[in-house]
Amino acid sequence: MPEEIVPDRGSGYQYHPTAAGLRALGCPGCKRNPDFHALGRAIRELRARRGLSQEQLGVAARLHRNYVGALERGEINPTFRVLRKLAAGLRVPLAELIAVQERQRESLRHDRPVGGQADGR
16 A cells, blocks of 8 residues: 555645555554654653643644644644744753654664564554
């Protein structure tokens, strides 16, 4: 099955890789891009450190709370502008957001089952 590009609810397009494409990205058990997954975990970690709800972060970052939730679930590939808004809403430098994302990505890489087999979750 080829990778597909489908319209999203906005004016742009959303990329949907096939399962083989996700395995090639290094996340055999993930249903989403591992970079987006790691970024979502980083946003959630930083938001929790600040004691903010998704709605509070959305207000501070001038983003809709549903968009913040989709980012945390790794469903969206944010633009640089959105990353800057998130960093401002979280009151951290953009470099810290990226550093936490990298740490989360390494954590995800080490959490994979031995042999690269999905554990059926």
